[in-house]
Amino acid sequence: xxxxxxxxxGGGIGGLATALTLEQIGVDCVVFEAVRELKPLGVGINLxxxxxxxxxxxxxxxxxxxxxxxxxxxxxxxxxxxxxIYSEPRxxxxxxxxxxxxxxxxxxxxxxxxxxxxxxxxxxxxxxxRVIGYRHEADGTVTALIERADGSRVEQxxxxxxxxxxxxxxxxxxxxxxxxxxxxxxxxxxxxxxxAKPIRTGSSFVGLGTHRQxxxxxxxxxxxxxxxxxxxxxIAEVTYDETDKRDSGWFxxxxxxxxxxxxxxxxxxxLDVPALLRGADVAYENPMIDRDPxxxxxxxxxxxxxxxxxxxxxxxxxxxxxxxxxARVMGACLLEHGVSAAALAAYDETLCGPISEVVLRNxxxxxxxxxxxxxxxxxxxxxxxxQVIPAAERAAFMRxxxxxxxxxxxxxxxxxxxxxxxxxxxxxxxx
Numbered sequence: 001x002x003x004x005x006x007x008x009x010g011g012g013i014g015g016l017a018t019a020l021t022l023e024q025i026g027v028d029c030v031v032f033e034a035v036r037e038l039k040p041l042g043v044g045i046n047l048x049x050x051x052x053x054x055x056x057x058x059x060x061x062x063x064x065x066x067x068x069x070x071x072x073x074x075x076x077x078x079x080x081x082x083x084x085i086y087s088e089p090r091x092x093x094x095x096x097x098x099x100x101x102x103x104x105x106x107x108x109x110x111x112x113x114x115x116x117x118x119x120x121x122x123x124x125x126x127x128x129x130r131v132i133g134y135r136h137e138a139d140g141t142v143t144a145l146i147e148r149a150d151g152s153r154v155e156q157x158x159x160x161x162x163x164x165x166x167x168x169x170x171x172x173x174x175x176x177x178x179x180x181x182x183x184x185x186x187x188x189x190x191x192x193x194x195x196a197k198p199i200r201t202g203s204s205f206v207g208l209g210t211h212r213q214x215x216x217x218x219x220x221x222x223x224x225x226x227x228x229x230x231x232x233x234x235i236a237e238v239t240y241d242e243t244d245k246r247d248s249g250w251f252x253x254x255x256x257x258x259x260x261x262x263x264x265x266x267x268x269x270x271l272d273v274p275a276l277l278r279g280a281d282v283a284y285e286n287p288m289i290d291r292d293p294x295x296x297x298x299x300x301x302x303x304x305x306x307x308x309x310x311x312x313x314x315x316x317x318x319x320x321x322x323x324x325x326x327a328r329v330m331g332a333c334l335l336e337h338g339v340s341a342a343a344l345a346a347y348d349e350t351l352c353g354p355i356s357e358v359v360l361r362n363x364x365x366x367x368x369x370x371x372x373x374x375x376x377x378x379x380x381x382x383x384x385x386x387q388v389i390p391a392a393e394r395a396a397f398m399r400x401x402x403x404x405x406x407x408x409x410x411x412x413x414x415x416x417x418x419x420x421x422x423x424x425x426x427x428x429x430x431x
Contacts, residue, residue, distance in 0.1 A: 003028060004339035004425075005158035007144050009131035009171055011038065013105075014306025014323030015164030016112040020058050021331035023120050026424035027339055030123075030156070031116075034130035034165075036149050038113050040106030042251075043191045043284070044220040044233025045314075046072065046205065047103060049096040050412050051321035054328045056098065057417055060115060068111050069103025069220050074204040077370050080380035082268040086370055086394045090205070097413050102205065104220045104231070105320070129154075132170050134161050134302055140341070142301040159339050161302045162330070164323075167291060169308035175299045184289045185313075185363060187239040190259045191251075192283035194276050196232045198223060207368055208273075210375040212239050213262060214368070215273055234276060235314075237288070238262050251284040259285075288313050290363065293356030298348040301341045305330065310355045313362040322355060328418040335423050370397055 006022055008015045011033030022029040047055070047069075055065065062071075076087035091099035116124060128149035135143045143157040163171025167182065198219040199206065205218040214237050221231040236259060256277055266273035277283075291311045297304040306323035330347045337343035373389055374380055382388050399408070 004160075005029065006160045006162060006339065007032065007131075007142075007156055007158040008162045008164055009144065010034075010164035010166060010169075010306070010308070011113065011125055011127075012164060012166060012306065012323075013109055013112060013320050014308075014326060015162070016109070016116055017054075017058075017324045017327035018162055018164060018305060018330060019116050019120070019124065020060075020112065021327045021419065022334075023116065023124075024058060025331050025335060025419065027334060029120075030158075031125040032129040032131050032144065032146055032156075033125060033127050034149075036128045038110060038127070040104065040110045042105035042109070043193055044069075044102060044218060045105045045108070045320045046218075046318075047101040047108075047324070048318055048321040049091055049098040049100050049409075051318075051324040052091075052098045052101055053412070054324050054418060057328075057419060057421075060111070062099070064111060064115075065101050065103065065108075066222070068107035069101045070203055070222050071099035072102045072203055072205055072218065073201040075367075076200065076204055076206050077368070078206060078208045079374055079382055079385075080209060081382070082270070083382060083385065085374055085385055085389070086398065088398065094409060095413075096409055102203070102218050102220050102233070104233075108320075130170075131161075131163075131165060133174050134171065136300055136302075140301065159301065160341070160344065163302065163304045163308045164306050166307045167289070167311040169304065171302065172294070172304055172308050175302065175304070176294050179294060180292050182289050182311075183292055184287045185239075186241065187237055187288040187313075188285060189288055189314075190236045190254065190283050190285050191234070192256075192277070192280040193220070193231050193233050194279040194281075195229045196276055196279060197228050198230050198232060199271055207371065208266070208271075209371065210380045211368070211372040212375070213237070214371060215263065215266070217271075217276070232276065234280075236263060236277065251286050254283055254285045256280060256283055259283075290359060293352075293359050295352075296348055297352045298341075298344045301344065303330070303344040303347060309352070310359050312359045318358070322358070325418075326351060331419050334425055335419070339425060367398060370394060373397075 006029040008031045011031045019031050072090045075090050077085040079085050130147045131144050132147050133145040141157050142161045143155050146154050163169050208215045216235040219230040220233045223230040260277050263273045290313050297309045305326040333343040333346040377388050
């Protein structure tokens with residue numbers, strides 16, 4: 001029997017995490033990525049301790065991650081008059097065995113790409129190759145239908161096909177042809193970075209405002225030792241009533257003046273939001289979008305992962321983290337069931353239902369739901385948060401989200417490795 005081959009449609013964070021996992025456990029794979037050249041695009045994202053644990057187990061440790069971001073020390077929510085609603089330490093400061101990292105998305109992407117090429121070889125990623133569909137073969141294999149950048153088309157047959165091709169996934173569209181269009185709930189985000197002095201602990205993730213209008217601010221680089229300035233990531237968000245106001249475009253450059261007026265007056269002795277926004281070199285606009293959950297991520301020898309499986313609102317800081325977890329759970333299923341459709345069935349059974357619930361939970365503002373409660377109870381401004389939401393209620397709210405998203409501390413610290421050290425799929429495994 002021929003040696004198994006796994007094909008991966010999409011070379012983003014999820015696709016590369018899957019490729020690195022397969023390389024680690026001895027499964028041949030090839031990544032087909034639509035762009036001709038990978039560049040460090042995007043702004044900030046957070047990697048929760050459950051995902052950082054998996055990256056460490058992949059040999060991507062703090063020395064590498066510190067080149068693309070820094071460990072987060074605090075997560076905080078702040079009301080409209082600058083008073084704290086809730087704060088908690090994060091990562092190792094909270095008792096996790098692994099840190100939480102705030103990173104530049106594009107730099108992390110390039111780190112994963114370069115690491116994979118170094119381990120698997122230059123031919124392991126085919127740039128300028130977009131997977132536009134698939135075909136099941138009579139012998140149980142699957143053929144990827146590929147369009148190259150020059151417009152020509154080719155086919156590649158393999159044992160399994162993994163759709164890691166994002167929110168606009170062609171693999172998902174074929175698997176679920178009746179799926180609803182992309183869902184937008186009315187919120188528009190403007191995202192950018194500014195060189196500034198980090199606030200609070202120096203590595204704090206701060207959510208500020210209300211459900212209708214808020215800011216998220218956190219650094220994604222270590223401060224310069226001479227100036228004290230770091231690359232500070234910010235997200236400015238407004239929810240509109242007219243839900244047909246925007247389309248589903250992605251990262252359109254805009255002028256700061258197009259939206260800064262929403263945040264005039266958001267200034268306190270510890271933060272000047274308008275100045276932070278005006279200090280950015282560039283800003284990008286995109287609607288906060290996701291997709292309705294589907295009943296399965298699998299069609300025989302084909303499975304979805306990352307945003308193709310569970311595109312979600314970025315309110316819980318766990319979209320990229322879940323893509324890493326997907327890859328590792330899939331690897332564990334391959335170790336148990338071999339390179340087979342049965343492994344994909346086990347992967348689907350493990351994650352599809354629970355993570356679909358997280359998608360829906362994030363529509364309800366995820367951990368930012370505390371801002372909604374404060375808004376409902378006092379309009380977002382208060383002197384004593386205990387009179388609005390007692391500490392026990394705030395803590396219970398956050399625990400419920402952490403449990404659902406898979407990074408509750410005690411459970412994570414006690415969990416065995418997803419991929420046992422040195423584990424490899426036997427070379428004889430085939431369809």
